[in-house]
Ligand SMILES: Cc1ncc(C[n+]2csc(CCOP(=O)(O)OP(=O)(O)O)c2C)c(N)n1
C-alpha cells in the first residue's frame with residue numbers, strides 16, 4: 070500500500086515520533102543492502118551450471134530458489150525490533166527474514182550450498198533453515214508458519230516469558246485455513262503473536278485478484294477482533310512503525326496483531342520463472358518505489374548520510390556477502406553417511 | 415506415428431481429450447493455468463477451455479479437495495492438481511476420509527469420479543518437503559486407485575482410464591520423467607504415442623525386459639533405473655528381467671508372481687520410504703504366490719526411512735541409483751548361489 074512520501078518537515082516529525090536515530094536508520098539501510106547483495110549473490114551462484122539450458126539439478130546450488138529482492142523493508146521493518154529469544158517462523162522465501170533476525174550470513178549461505186558448515190549441516194536447504202540460538206525456523210509448506218509461531222507464542226505465555234513470536238507469510242498463504250484458524254486461536258488465548266503478511270501481489274503465477282475474495286487482510290482480521298495494520302511494504306519506516314506497536318502490545322501481554330505489508334518481488338517466483346503472468350512495466354513501476362533508494366534519499370534529506378557514506382555502506386554489505394559466499398564455497402560437502410543419522414534425537 | 419518425450423505432455427493430452435469429450439470434466443488446483451500445474455500436467459488447457467473450466471484455486475488444499483468430493487457427488491468429473499504430492503497433508507482429510515470412503519460408506523449411492531494429478535520424486539535437490547513419492551501412503555488406504563506411469567504411452571492411456579473411472583484415481587507423475595526443460599530427464603527419449611484417445615487398463619503390470627537370472631520390480635522413475643541396471647548387468651553376464659508395476663492399486667499380482675517363478679530371485683526397487691510400503695507389500699504377495707520357486711529371500715532397495723536430505727551427496731545416498739541397484743542385484747545372486755551350494 071503506497072503511502073505519500075513525507076515532506077522534509079514531516080520526515081523530521083515522523084522520525085521523532087517513531088524514535089528513530091541516525092544509527093538505527095543507518096543500520097536498517099545496511100541490513101537492507103546486505104539482504105539485497107545476498108540475494109543477488111545467490112542468484113548469480115545459482116545460475117552457474119544452469120546455462121544455456123536451465124536445469125534445476127545442476128550447478129553448485131540445486132533445487133528451487135525463491136529470492137526476496139524488493140521485499141527487504143518488510144523483514145528489516147520487523148526483525149531488528151526483536152530480541153534473540155523472540156521467535157520467527159518464515160516461509161519458502163526465508164533469506165531476508167533470516168538475515169534481518171541476525172542469522173550468520175556465512176552459515177546461511179553454506180546451508181544454501183548444501184555444505185557441512187551450514188545451519189543444518191546441509192540436510193535442510195534453502196527452504197528449511199533452522200537456527201536454534203535465534204529461534205528462527207521456516208518451511209517450504211505454504212501456510213505452515215501461522216500455527217507454529219502461535220505455538221511458540223503459546224509456550225512463551227505458558228512460561229510467563231515476555232517473548233514475542235512472529236509469523237511471516239505471503240498473501241497467498243493467507244488464503245490457507247491455517248491463517249483463519251490461527252487468528253481465532255491467537256485472539257481466543259491472547260497470544261503474544263505478530264502475523265506479518267507479506268503481500269507481493271502474486272502467489273506463484275496467480276495474481277492476487279484471482280486468489281483473494283477481499284483485497285486486504287485487515288478486512289479478515291476485523292472479524293476476529295484484533296488490530297491489523299496496512300503498511301507500505303516498500304517503506305521500512307512505515308513497516309517499523311506498525312511493527313513497534315504490534316510487538317510492544319504482544320510483549321506486554323495484550324494479544325496478537327496482524328501487519329499487512331504490500332510489497333513487490335522484483336525477481337520471478339523462483340529463479341528460472343518465465344514470468345508470463347506479469348508485465349515489465351508493472352515491475353518498473355514498483356522499482357520506482359525501491360525500499361533501499363527511498364531510505365537512502367531520506368537519510369540524505371535528514372543530513373545523516375551523503376552519497377559517499379551510502380556507497381560505503383553498500384560496498385561493506387557486498388564485502389560481508391562475498392565473505393559469506395566464499396566461506397560456503399570453501400566448506401566441505403557432508404559425508405554421505407550423515408544422511409542416515411539424525412532422524413531421532 | 416507421432417513421437418513424444420516425457421509424461422507431462424501425454425497426461426495433459428489425455429485430460430484435454432476427455433475435456434473435449436465430456437463437459438463435466440473440470441480442472442482445479444494451484445497454478446493450473448499459466449504454469450500448467452508447474453509440472454505440465456494441465457499445460458495448454460486454459461488456452462483451450464478458459465478459466466471457467468480450468469480453475470486456479472487459492473492455496474487451499476483442504477478446500478479444493480473437499481470441493482472435488484462435493485462436485486463429483488453432484489455430477490462433475492473433477493481433475494484436481496496436487497502440485498507436489500508432499501502437500502497432501504494440507505488436504506488429506508478430505509482425501510482419505512471422504513474422497514476414498516464416501517462411495518463405500520453411502521452403500522454405493524455416491525459416485526466419486528475424481529482424478530488427482532500429482533508430481534512426485536527427488537533427485538534434483540529439492541529437499542525433504544518437495545522430493546517424496548508417498549504413493550504407498552495412498553495405496554494403504556482402501557478406496558484410492560494408484561497409478562504410477564513410467565512411459566509417455568502409459569501416462570496418456572492410464573490417465574484416460576483414470577478420468578473415465580467412476581472412482582478416485584491418483585496419477586503420480588515423476589518429475590524426472592516429465593520431459594520439461596528445467597529438470598533432468600530419465601525417461602525414453604522418443605516414444606510413439608497415438609494422437610487419438612486410448613486407454614491402458616488399470617491393474618496390468620508390464621514386463622519391460624525379459625531375463626532369466628533375477629526379476630527387478632519397480633514403478634515410475636525406478637523402472638528406468640532398473641532398465642539401465644539390467645543393461646549394465648547384461649555386460650557382466652547377468653540376465654535381469656524388469657517388471658513395471660504401473661498401478662499399485664489395483665495390483666497385478668499374477669504378472670509379478672509369474673516373473674518371480676521364472677527367475678527365482680526378486681529385487682524390489684522403490685523410491686518410497688522402505689518400511690510399511692510398496693516393497694514390503696509386493697514381497698508378501700510374491701512369496702505367497704511363488705514360495706516354492708524362490709531360490710533366495712526377496713531383497714529390496716528403497717529410501718532407508720529418512721527424510722530426503724538437501725545436500726547432493728546425502729540425497730544420492732538415499733535415493734536408489736543404478737549403481738546401488740546393480741550392487742543389490744549382484745548380492746542377491748551371490749546370496750542365491752550361497753543358498754544353493756551344498
Ligand atoms: C501447502 C502448499 N501448497 C502449495 C505449495 C506450492 N507453493 C509454493 S510457494 C506458493 C505460492 C506462495 O505465495 P505467497 O504465500 O503469496 O508467497 P510468495 O511466494 O509470494 O512469497 C505455492 C503455491 C506449497 N509449497 N505448499
Ligand SMILES: [Mg+2]
Nearest residue numbers: 239240271272
Ligand atoms: Mg505472494
